[in-house]
Each structure stands twice: as structure tokens, then as C-alpha cells.
Amino acid sequence: MKKKVTLKDIAQKIGVDTSTVSKALRKSPDISSTMQEKVKSIADKLGYRPNLLAKSLINKRSNILGVIIPDLRISFFSEATRGIYEEATKNGFESILLVHDENPKNEKQKLEFLSDINVDGILLNSVDENTNLDLYKRLQEEGIKIVCWDRKIRNSNFNSVTINDKKAAYELTNTFIKAGRRKIMFIGPNTGIPVAKDRYDGYLMALKENDIKFNKKLVLQTERTFESSHDTLFQVLKNGTEIDAIVCVGGLVAYGAGNAILESKLNIPDDILLGEFGDNDIISRLGVPFYSVNQNPYQMGKQSVDLLTQCLNDEKICASSINIEVDHKIISRNTGVQKMKKNFIKN
Amino acid sequence: MKKKVTLKDIAQKIGVDTSTVSKALRKSPDISSTMQEKVKSIADKLGYRPNLLAKSLINKRSNILGVIIPDLRISFFSEATRGIYEEATKNGFESILLVHDENPKNEKQKLEFLSDINVDGILLNSVDENTNLDLYKRLQEEGIKIVCWDRKIRNSNFNSVTINDKKAAYELTNTFIKAGRRKIMFIGPNTGIPVAKDRYDGYLMALKENDIKFNKKLVLQTERTFESSHDTLFQVLKNGTEIDAIVCVGGLVAYGAGNAILESKLNIPDDILLGEFGDNDIISRLGVPFYSVNQNPYQMGKQSVDLLTQCLNDEKICASSINIEVDHKIISRNTGVQKMKKNFIKN
DNA sequence: TTGTATGCGTTATCAA
DNA sequence: TTGATAACGCATACAA
Numbered sequence: 001m002k003k004k005v006t007l008k009d010i011a012q013k014i015g016v017d018t019s020t021v022s023k024a025l026r027k028s029p030d031i032s033s034t035m036q037e038k039v040k041s042i043a044d045k046l047g048y049r050p051n052l053l054a055k056s057l058i059n060k061r062s063n064i065l066g067v068i069i070p071d072l073r074i075s076f077f078s079e080a081t082r083g084i085y086e087e088a089t090k091n092g093f094e095s096i097l098l099v100h101d102e103n104p105k106n107e108k109q110k111l112e113f114l115s116d117i118n119v120d121g122i123l124l125n126s127v128d129e130n131t132n133l134d135l136y137k138r139l140q141e142e143g144i145k146i147v148c149w150d151r152k153i154r155n156s157n158f159n160s161v162t163i164n165d166k167k168a169a170y171e172l173t174n175t176f177i178k179a180g181r182r183k184i185m186f187i188g189p190n191t192g193i194p195v196a197k198d199r200y201d202g203y204l205m206a207l208k209e210n211d212i213k214f215n216k217k218l219v220l221q222t223e224r225t226f227e228s229s230h231d232t233l234f235q236v237l238k239n240g241t242e243i244d245a246i247v248c249v250g251g252l253v254a255y256g257a258g259n260a261i262l263e264s265k266l267n268i269p270d271d272i273l274l275g276e277f278g279d280n281d282i283i284s285r286l287g288v289p290f291y292s293v294n295q296n297p298y299q300m301g302k303q304s305v306d307l308l309t310q311c312l313n314d315e316k317i318c319a320s321s322i323n324i325e326v327d328h329k330i331i332s333r334n335t336g337v338q339k340m341k342k343n344f345i346k347n
Numbered sequence: 348m349k350k351k352v353t354l355k356d357i358a359q360k361i362g363v364d365t366s367t368v369s370k371a372l373r374k375s376p377d378i379s380s381t382m383q384e385k386v387k388s389i390a391d392k393l394g395y396r397p398n399l400l401a402k403s404l405i406n407k408r409s410n411i412l413g414v415i416i417p418d419l420r421i422s423f424f425s426e427a428t429r430g431i432y433e434e435a436t437k438n439g440f441e442s443i444l445l446v447h448d449e450n451p452k453n454e455k456q457k458l459e460f461l462s463d464i465n466v467d468g469i470l471l472n473s474v475d476e477n478t479n480l481d482l483y484k485r486l487q488e489e490g491i492k493i494v495c496w497d498r499k500i501r502n503s504n505f506n507s508v509t510i511n512d513k514k515a516a517y518e519l520t521n522t523f524i525k526a527g528r529r530k531i532m533f534i535g536p537n538t539g540i541p542v543a544k545d546r547y548d549g550y551l552m553a554l555k556e557n558d559i560k561f562n563k564k565l566v567l568q569t570e571r572t573f574e575s576s577h578d579t580l581f582q583v584l585k586n587g588t589e590i591d592a593i594v595c596v597g598g599l600v601a602y603g604a605g606n607a608i609l610e611s612k613l614n615i616p617d618d619i620l621l622g623e624f625g626d627n628d629i630i631s632r633l634g635v636p637f638y639s640v641n642q643n644p645y646q647m648g649k650q651s652v653d654l655l656t657q658c659l660n661d662e663k664i665c666a667s668s669i670n671i672e673v674d675h676k677i678i679s680r681n682t683g684v685q686k687m688k689k690n691f692i693k694n
Numbered sequence: 695t696t697g698t699a700t701g702c703g704t705t706a707t708c709a710a
Numbered sequence: 711t712t713g714a715t716a717a718c719g720c721a722t723a724c725a726a
Contacts, residue, residue, distance in 0.1 A: 052463040053400040054703035057718045072425035097444035116399040284631030334634045401719035404702045
């Protein structure tokens with residue numbers, strides 16, 4: 001097992017000091033160009049690569065960004081992540097991706113890990129705005145720049161990049177109302193998580209504006225997971241609650257809800273219109289048309305990195321609690337579904 | 348800006364040496380239990396967290412696994428990644444995720460980054476088996492354990508976890524043949540990338556066994572991207588080449604192909620049966636039924652981590668070029684698509 | 695039982 | 711222009 005080539009190896013080979021090699025490789029004007037070339041050629045030949053750990057132990061910066069997302073199965077996040085790492089590379093950062101699975105404990109662990117390896121910044125899609133708030137703040141005080149994206153954190157000074165969730169939920173609900181639906185359900189968490197709260201508020205606003213009486217039974221408080229959404233809705237449908245449209249707070253919630261509806265032998269969209277946030281691939285698995293709020297994930301990712309980069313370069317920007325609003329649009333999916341010949345494909 | 352708490356801070360607070368603190372925190376029998384408790388309580392109060400960089404500079408291990416995947420939009424990879432990080436956590440590792448986008452340059456950059464931060468192991472889904480082979484080998488020699496998953500690397504001693512790709516492709520092609528199709532196309536790279544080669548071989552085997560004459564025109568050599576697949580197939584269809592089924596080497600290829608077919612006003616599945624590897628969500632966006640090879644991604648991810656863990660604990664296992672074969676199955680998707688009322692949902 | 699000295703690989707500040 | 715030394719935060723062999 002060969003060991004990795006270090007400055008020392010190069011130094012010994014040439015017969016100079018490590019500090020000379022170090023400077024030469026970073027093209028310090030201290031070092032003669034003859035020496036610089038000599039060092040460089042040896043370094044290349046030996047395949048030298050500086051040890052990032054040692055470097056960032058001394059420099060204060062690692063040029064690493066940490067990205068924590070809720071769930072990879074949600075294509076909104078994968079698209080956004082794509083925007084993130086492309087822009088990160090452009091800006092000279094390496095970005096590493098971690099997943100918290102909507103679990104505060106996981107989130108804590110990932111955050112601490114990122115702090116332990118001295119990342120410069122974190123792009124955060126937080127589980128909720130309470131549980132780990134103190135930790136967010138501590139990391140920030142330690143000098144790690146944090147940008148929240150998709151999910152902002154109220155009553156805090158974190159910079160963020162989001163859509164206008166209230167407006168989007170309002171528009172989505174309104175779409176249902178215009179399609180003649182009145183018994184519109186809202187599924188998801190509606191407190192604690194700011195995004196969810198905003199979306200809930202938008203839902204309420206649309207109802208109110210259209211003189212639809214608020215029905216408490218049509219608000220299902222669930223977690224942001226497939227199981228929670230599925231099980232809760234399935235039970236509610238079993239109990240005979242009538243609904244004709246659903247606003248789902250996120251992709252997994254919508255997928256769970258959609259499954260519950262189909263299992264209940266109800267039809268989408270005839271009986272129930274399905275709406276979600278994120279324009280997520282997984283919903284297409286249901287094989288039914290649905291509405292979605294497209295949140296321009298790629299753009300959101302890029303802008304998040306840009307904001308974070310600015311934070312790292314300018315303390316003032318960092319302190320100014322900026323919220324960048326990304327455009328969204330209401331779209332419908334799978335409207336062009338082709339009719340399948342029965343028994344054409346059999347299992 | 349508060350600085351992070353270090354051993355020194357704790358040591359000064361108590362009035363002992365850093366080495367005492369270091370030992371106390373790791374419960375060394377050297378240190379009295381009184382002292383251990385004292386140190387621990389102070390450490391907790393101050394919120395001490397060891398600096399991983401410094402630690403792994405000394406220890407040879409970082410307990411970090413690097414995961415490099417081709418593309419996040421492919422749900423096969425997100426599912427597999429899920430298996431990976433769940434199992435990694437269980438085994439006491441932190442796993443960080445990077446994406447190479449089927450680009451050898453990106454892959455090189457990510458690999459070197461992982462080496463630079465001294466990860467213990469890498470779970471690799473390589474771009475191809477040639478371009479960065481020397482780099483793979485160098486990292487291995489430097490002591491980084493590498494496990495290839497999904498895509499193995501022939502003529503090398505890397506351990507791997509895959510399905511039986513040839514068999515799977517054979518079965519998929521056979522499914523088409525049994526459905527009465529004879530003009531079956533193969534789309535994707537079919538050389539250089541081992542998985543693709545195996546799948547191609549399986550395709551050929553099925554043709555041969557069913558006395559279907561091999562038609563060179565029905566093999567489209569493309570990259571593993573949406574654009575490459577889409578553009579190539581679209582042109583071929585425009586030129587009037589007749590086909591009635593397609594074996595696509597991967598999800599993005601299938602999505603590109605599906606789009607090309609629909610844009611050409613052909614019907615799936617009536618005119619053309621679509622088949623792919625990975626059981627990927629994104630294909631559902633086409634809103635048509637399709638066949639898929641489910642590769643048990645979650646299981647594959649877990650087993651990859653287990654194999655890597657074993658490698659790290661036992662040099663012999665590492666040297667024995669193990670290939671673990673994960674079960675696959677042919678499935679059909681979207682067969683239960685509900686018929687949509689025209690104009691029910693409008694854009 | 696605790697402290698001292700040294701080193702991991704790198705950089706920065708001085709001297710030479 | 712180059713070299714010696716200390717430092718980053720932590721761990722460990724060895725001395726006290």
C-alpha cells in the first residue's frame with residue numbers, strides 16, 4: 001500500500017524544505033520561477049495532491065458546501081440539488097449531499113458532521129423550524145454560513161430562497177375551485193413547519209375568497225411522509241368523509257394520498273382532484289393526472305448557492321436576512337396519458 | 348463570532364492538560380473516573396465536538412464513505428442511495444453523496460476530492476471502465492477501499508454488487524418477443540461500459556435463441572443521456588426505420604426514447620413497447636405503460652455498504668474480488684392507468 | 695493518575 | 711530566494 005505523496009516527499013526528492021515546496025506550488029512570488037517549475041514537475045510526476053484536511057485546519061476555509069435535503073425520492077430535491085452542485089462547482093466549491101429523511105435527529109447528526117469537517121456553508125432544507133433551531137444558530141455563530149432554501153425559518157435571521165408558498169397554495173386551491181370543486185382537503189403538517197403553514201394559509205385564503213365554508217374535517221394533520229399521509233387519508237375516506245379535491249403539502253404526502261384514494265376505489269381526477277407542491281416524478285407512478293406547483297427547483301438551487309457565495313464574501317450581505325423569491329407556476333401533469341389496451345401488457 | 352470549542356478550551360477551563368482531556372473524553376482507563384466525569388460535564392456544557400479533520404489526520408480512518416452516482420433524477424440511484432446511507436449509519440459511517448453526471452472529468456474531480464479528504468471507502472458507479480481506471484487503482488493503492496455497484500469494472504479486482512445484467516436483458520427482450528415483437532431495438536452505449544455490454548449481450552442472446560435475425564440498424568449507439576437518446580431515436584424514426592419494441596440501457600435513455608416516440612406520433616405500447624433498466628419514476632412522466640427491470644436498488648445499496656465495511660475490516664476479503672449478485676425482476680408499470688376525461692384538467 | 699513531547703500535512707511568519 | 715519554526719486540533723508513546 002503506497003502512501004499518499006506529501007509535501008515532504010517532494011521536498012526530500014529535490015533536497016529543499018517543505019515550506020519551499022508549499023510556496024512553490026502555490027506560485028508564491030517568494031520562489032524563483034526555476035524552482036517553481038522544478039517543484040511542479042516533480043509534484044506532477046509523483047501525483048501529488050494536497051491534503052484538504054491539513055489545509056483547512058490552517059486556513060479557515062475548506063471550500064466545501066454541505067447540502068442537507070429531506071428525501072431523494074422527491075424529484076424536486078434532486079432537480080434543486082442539480083442546480084446546487086452545478087453552481088457550486090462554478091463558484092469553486094465542492095458540495096456534498098446528505099439526507100435527513102424528515103427526521104430531526106438525523107438532521108442534527110448531519111449538521112454536526114458538517115460542522116465537524118469545517119464546511120464553509122450549509123444549504124439547508126430544514127425538518128422544522130423549532131427542534132434544531134439552537135443548533136442552526138450555534139453553527140452560524142461558529143462562522144458557518146447558512147442559507148435556507150425551499151423551507152424558510154421564521155423569526156430568525158437566516159437568508160433564504162423560496163417561492164411564495166402562500167400565493168402558490170392560493171392559486172392551486174383556486175384552480176380546484178374554478179374546476180367546480182368545493183370539498184377541498186388540505187393534507188400535511190400545517191404548523192411548526194413554516195412552508196406548510198404558508199401553504200395552509202394560502203389554502204384558507206382561497207376558501208374564504210370564494211365563500212367556501214371552512215370545514216375542520218377537511219384538514220388532515222399528517223407528517224410529511226408517505227405512510228402518514230396514506231394511512232390517515234385512507235381511514236378518513238373509509239369513514240365516508242366526502243372530498244372532491246386535495247391540496248397536498250408535498251410530494252410524498254401526495255403520493256401517499258393518491259394511493260389511498262385509488263385503493264378506496266375512487267377515481268382521480270373524476271372523483272377527486274389531486275394537487276401537490278414540487279412537480280414530482282413519483283406522483284406519475286399513480287398513472288393519473290394531477291396538478292402541481294412547479295417551484296423551479298434548478299433555479300432555486302443555483303440561486304441558493306449564489307446567495308451563500310455572497311454571504312461568504314461579504315459579511316454585510318450575510319447579516320441582512322435576505323429572502324429571494326423564485327417564480328412558481330401551476331401546471332397539470334399526465335394530461336396526455338395514452339389509453340392502454342387492456343391485457344396488452346400483462347404481468 | 349464564537350470559535351468552536353477545542354480540547355484546549357476545556358483543558359484551560361479545568362486547569363489540566365489537553366492530553367488529559369483527550370484521554371478522558373475517550374474514556375481511557377488512564378484517567379480517573381472523577382476526572383472523566385468532570386471533563387465530560389464541562390465538554391457537554393461547552394458543546395464540545397471533536398474536529399474530524401484533525402482526528403483523521405492522526406488516525407488513519409475518517410469513518411466517512413464517499414458515494415458517487417451518475418444522476419439524481421434517476422430514481423434507481425436515489426433508492427439505492429437510501430439503502431447506502433441507512434446501512435452506512437448503521438455501520439457507524441457517515442456517507443457523503445456526489446454526482447458525476449456521466450462525465451469522466453466530473454468523476455475524476457469527485458474521486459480526487461474524496462481522496463483529498465481521506466474517506467475510508469468509495470461506493471462507485473463508474474462512468475466507464477477505461478477513462479479513470481488508473482485513478483481508481485491509485486486510490487485503491489493509497490488504501491481507499493472501493494466497491495463498485497450497479498456497474499462493475501471488468502478486468503480488475505474491484506469488489507462489486509450488481510444484478511445479472513445479461514440475464515436481465517435477456518429476460519426483458521424475451522418478454523417483448525413473447526408479446527409478438529420482432530423488430531426490437533437496443534439503445535444505449537454497448538461498448539466500454541460493462542453493464543451496457545452485458546445488457547447488449549443479453550439482448551443478442553434472446554434474439555438468437557428466438558431465431559430473430561440481428562439487424563444492425565436496430566442498435567443505436569448513444570450516450571447515457573436524455574438528449575443523446577432522444578435525438579438519435581427521433582432521427583431514426585423520421586427516416587422510417589420500423590421498430591416495435593425497445594430495450595433501453597437505462598432510465599434517462601428510456602425517457603429520451605419515449606419522448607422521441609411520442610413526438611413521432613407513435614403509440615406506446617401499441618406501436619412500440621418500451622423497456623428499461625432501473626424501474627425509474629421519470630419514465631412514468633410519459634404517461635404510458637412500460638416494462639422495467641427492477642434491480643432492488645435499496646438492497647443493492649445496503650449490500651454494497653456491507654461489502655465495503657467487510658473490506659475495511661478484513662484485508663483478505665478486500666483482495667478477493669467478490670461480486671455479489673442481487674436479484675432482479677421484470678415488471679410492468681402504469682398498466683393500471685386510469686382513463687382521463689378529456690378537457691377535465693386543462694392547462 | 696496526569697503531564698510532556700512529538701507528529702499528522704499543511705501554511706505563515708520570520709530569519710538567514 | 712530559501713529555510714527554520716510554530717501553529718492548526720487532536721492523539722499517543724513515554725516520562726513524571
